[in-house]
Amino acid sequence: MISVQRLSKKVNGRPVLDNVSFEMESGRIHGIIGPNGVGKSTLLQLLSGVMKPSSGEIGLDGVSMSNYPRKALARRLAVLQQGGLPPAGFTVRQVVEMGRFPYQNWFGDEREDHSALIDLALDSMGLSELSSRPLDQLSGGERQRVALAKVMVQEPEVILLDEPTTYLDIGYQVQLLDTVRQWQRDRGLTVVAVLHDLNLASLYCDQIIVLHQGGIASMGTPSDVLNASLIREVYQTEASIVAHPLTGTPQILLQPRKQESLQEAVSLMKVT
Amino acid sequence: MLLLAVSIVGSLSIGSSIIPFADVWGILWHQLPWTDDAGSHWSAGEIAIVTQVRLSRVLLGVLVGACLGLAGAGFQGVLRNPLADPYTLGVSSGSSVGAAFLILFGYQALLGEWTIPVVAFATGTLTLLGVFFLARSRGVMQIETLILSGVIIQSFLGAFVSFMVSMSDDVINQILFWLMGSLAMKNWADVYVVLPCLVIGLPLLIAYGQALNLFVLGERHAAHLGIRVERTKLIVLIGSTLLTAAAVSVSGVIGFVGLVVPHLIRLMVGPDYRLLIPLSAIGGGIFVLWSDTIARIALAPKEIPLGVVTALLGAPFFAYLLYRRKKGQEGFL
Numbered sequence: 001m002i003s004v005q006r007l008s009k010k011v012n013g014r015p016v017l018d019n020v021s022f023e024m025e026s027g028r029i030h031g032i033i034g035p036n037g038v039g040k041s042t043l044l045q046l047l048s049g050v051m052k053p054s055s056g057e058i059g060l061d062g063v064s065m066s067n068y069p070r071k072a073l074a075r076r077l078a079v080l081q082q083g084g085l086p087p088a089g090f091t092v093r094q095v096v097e098m099g100r101f102p103y104q105n106w107f108g109d110e111r112e113d114h115s116a117l118i119d120l121a122l123d124s125m126g127l128s129e130l131s132s133r134p135l136d137q138l139s140g141g142e143r144q145r146v147a148l149a150k151v152m153v154q155e156p157e158v159i160l161l162d163e164p165t166t167y168l169d170i171g172y173q174v175q176l177l178d179t180v181r182q183w184q185r186d187r188g189l190t191v192v193a194v195l196h197d198l199n200l201a202s203l204y205c206d207q208i209i210v211l212h213q214g215g216i217a218s219m220g221t222p223s224d225v226l227n228a229s230l231i232r233e234v235y236q237t238e239a240s241i242v243a244h245p246l247t248g249t250p251q252i253l254l255q256p257r258k259q260e261s262l263q264e265a266v267s268l269m270k271v272t
Numbered sequence: 273m274l275l276l277a278v279s280i281v282g283s284l285s286i287g288s289s290i291i292p293f294a295d296v297w298g299i300l301w302h303q304l305p306w307t308d309d310a311g312s313h314w315s316a317g318e319i320a321i322v323t324q325v326r327l328s329r330v331l332l333g334v335l336v337g338a339c340l341g342l343a344g345a346g347f348q349g350v351l352r353n354p355l356a357d358p359y360t361l362g363v364s365s366g367s368s369v370g371a372a373f374l375i376l377f378g379y380q381a382l383l384g385e386w387t388i389p390v391v392a393f394a395t396g397t398l399t400l401l402g403v404f405f406l407a408r409s410r411g412v413m414q415i416e417t418l419i420l421s422g423v424i425i426q427s428f429l430g431a432f433v434s435f436m437v438s439m440s441d442d443v444i445n446q447i448l449f450w451l452m453g454s455l456a457m458k459n460w461a462d463v464y465v466v467l468p469c470l471v472i473g474l475p476l477l478i479a480y481g482q483a484l485n486l487f488v489l490g491e492r493h494a495a496h497l498g499i500r501v502e503r504t505k506l507i508v509l510i511g512s513t514l515l516t517a518a519a520v521s522v523s524g525v526i527g528f529v530g531l532v533v534p535h536l537i538r539l540m541v542g543p544d545y546r547l548l549i550p551l552s553a554i555g556g557g558i559f560v561l562w563s564d565t566i567a568r569i570a571l572a573p574k575e576i577p578l579g580v581v582t583a584l585l586g587a588p589f590f591a592y593l594l595y596r597r598k599k600g601q602e603g604f605l
Contacts, residue, residue: 050495074498081492088488089543098486102498154497 001026002047002158002190007056009042016042018214019056024207026061026157029184029191031205031222033198035235038211040194041082044162047192048079060158074102078156082163084144087136092127092146093118095135099153114153121149124179141172148176152183159184161193165200173197177204202226202249210234226250328460332522333564334557335466336455337529339473339519341556344530345537345549346477346512349484350505351415357531358516361422361509365429366399367392367520372436372447388450389465389521396517399425400510413505452577453526455564462522469518474553476511480504481546488543528582529556532590539593559586 002024009017016039024030032040045051047058049065058065060076068076078099085095096118103114122128125145135143144164151159161180165173181204184191195201201208202222210217210225212234218225231239231252240253343358351360358364370391373379379387406421407413437447483504486494495501519526533556534548541547563581570576 048496050492070495070500071498074496079492079496081496085489085493089538090485090488094485094544095489098482098489098497101482101486104482 001059001061002192003057003059003062004047005057005059007043007046007058008054009039009046009051010054011042015214017046020215021056022209022216022219024190024192026190027188028206029181029193029204031201031208032192032194032211033196033201033208034211034217039214040211041162043211044079044160044192044194048077048160049073050079071102074154074156076156077158077160078151078154079160080147080151080162080164082166084140084167085135085147087138087143089134089136091132091134092138092149093122093131095146096121096127096131096149096153099150102154117155118153121152124152124183125149140167141169144168144172144176148179156189158190158192161191161195163194163196165195165197173200180204198226198231198252202251203244203247222249226252328463329455329458329564329568330561332458332463332466333455333561335463335470336519336523336526337533337556337558337560338553339466339470339515339556340526340529340560341533341537341552341554342470342473342477342549343512343515343519344532344556345534345545345552346484346508346515347530348534349480349487349545350508350512351419352487353415353419354535355531356419358512358519359426359525359527359530360419361403361513362399362426362429363396363513363516364520364525365426365433366402367396367517368433368451368525369429369436370395371450371521371524372433375447375450376436376440386461386465389462392521393465393517396520397513399429400513400517404509412502449577450524453524453579453582454567454575454577455523456568456575458522465522466518469514470553473511473515474550477508477549478546480508481544481549484508484545484549485543523578525579526560526582527579528586529560532586533559536590536593 004023005021007017007020008015020043032043034040042051046053047065049058049068049070052066060068060073065073088095090098099121100114100118119128122131125148127142127145127149130138130142135146138146144167148164159180164176164180168176177200180191180193183189193201193205195205205222207220208222208225209219210230217234218230226241227250228239228241231237231241238255238257240255241250242253243249244251340358344356347356347358347360348354353360371388374388374391403418403421403425404413406425407418409417433447433451440447483494483499486497486499487504491501494504516530534552537548537551537555541551560578560582563585564578566585567576567578567581570581
């Protein structure tokens with residue numbers, strides 16, 4: 001379980017998060033949503049332990065984050081970061097292998113052979129064919145899959161995803177989140193994902209936290225949280241909420257601000 | 273490794289006074305304490321040339337080259353900039369200021385033969401501290417700030433060196449020659465300056481090889497895999513600087529080695545720092561050794577500055593490798 005208590009963070013003197021407290025249950029997919037610049041990525045970086053909070057505590061299974069040595073933390077918690085991997089000269093397999101770093105000693109040796117684990121990760125990401133290709137010859141979507149395979153090889157209990165679907169087309173977005181969910185179900189992992197797309201958040205998350213003005217505007221299941229009044233309050237835009245025809249989860253339809261243009265469109269449709 | 277051994281033997285045997293190949297080895301063999309002097313038939317002069325002049329110079333060449341190659345790999349790994357070399361952070365300028373000052377005011381002999389190496393080493397290290405101080409804000413060193421600080425300090429100190437060169441009339445050649453890099457007139461004392469730094473620096477950088485691999489993916493990725501980013505940067509930079517300062521303090525500013533050797537190795541074996549670091553040390557050693565051999569025999573008895581040879585030799589070879597790689601694999605670079 002991840003517990004966050006009275007967490008505050010200032011960036012360059014400006015408070016980004018102010019006195020935030022919440023708990024995240026293990027074995028679930030948690031979504032963090034909110035408008036631009038609200039501190040979603042900051043919160044994720046604080047959860048990852050890379051960034052230190054200005055005040056407050058983050059606990060992982062009852063142990064304060066600041067008490068974990070970096071490598072020990074990396075064995076329990078992995079991050080798929082925004083923008084994916086840079087084009088580098090390493091081969092796909094070499095990069096995926098780097099996910100074992102937290103388990104390696106000084107000279108990069110590990111007690112047990114982990115090649116089967118790497119093969120499995122490459123296979124489940126559909127990368128087996130590409131394994132000896134250098135990273136700089138892959139597309140953005142393929143590099144994102146390599147990054148996810150690297151996270152798998154890290155064998156974490158908690159995965160943090162920072163806008164994992166940015167720059168991916170809808171096919172890859174669904175494929176990536178399907179893979180994460182399958183893997184999460186199989187191993188009982190805890191996933192925390194910052195998502196831009198509210199509809200994806202609604203489809204894949206068990207719990208959603210909505211950040212607004214440095215605090216939490218709402219949290220709960222997608223059906224609890226996603227409603228027209230919250231969207232209006234947080235995003236300052238009108239939206240219609242409908243139920244997904246297959247899953248029943250709320251889906252958001254956007255509305256252009258100007259009512260006239262909408263009516264024009266409707267009358268145009270009637271004419272044709 | 274084999275190539276290095278062959279190069280050492282070859283270079284030992286070549287020189288402006290001709291001593292046969294077999295004799296060189298005979299002399300060396302008889303220097304070992306447990307051999308008897310019975311078979312010794314060489315003149316004292318020949319023995320002196322081999323043991324005092326050539327052996328120390330050859331070893332120094334290998335050591336200096338290894339230091340520069342290693343430091344280059346270290347700097348490129350941390351700064352993640354293809355143009356980074358051991359001199360990027362101004363270490364060489366710092367050492368040059370110290371050495372030029374000594375030469376200009378005639379203090380070369382203050383501490384005996386150790387004077388220039390020790391002072392150059394100290395001023396080089398102080399320069400790095402200055403760069404760190406400039407680049408550090410709230411415990412974090414941004415790579416861009418670090419490189420900028422290095423460039424600024426480098427030009428500032430470079431101006432000092434130029435000033436001192438222009439102020440001196442008779443010793444101008446001495447300072448300039450030092451700046452261009454040379455292994456002439458070196459002896460065992462210089463070997464003892466460089467060797468300890470290499471003995472410390474080599475295993476240190478090898479131990480951080482995998483960490484530098486993760487740095488290629490970006491500092492955030494590295495941090496998420498459990499690396500203490502700031503600490504790693506600091507240790508690798510300090511280690512590389514020690515190596516650079518050691519090399520510069522005995523041989524002056526030998527350009528091109530630290531920049532090109534790691535790139536050459538990268539073109540040959542790929543980007544893995546666990547291979548790149550030890551091979552850069554060996555490659556640097558071989559490269560400087562052969563450059564120095566050419567420097568001392570090409571226009572004998574006159575010597576060409578070593579820095580000139582490394583650039584003349586290294587640039588075309590690098591261009592050739594780059595061209596071959598580009599042909600073999602479209603889309604590279």
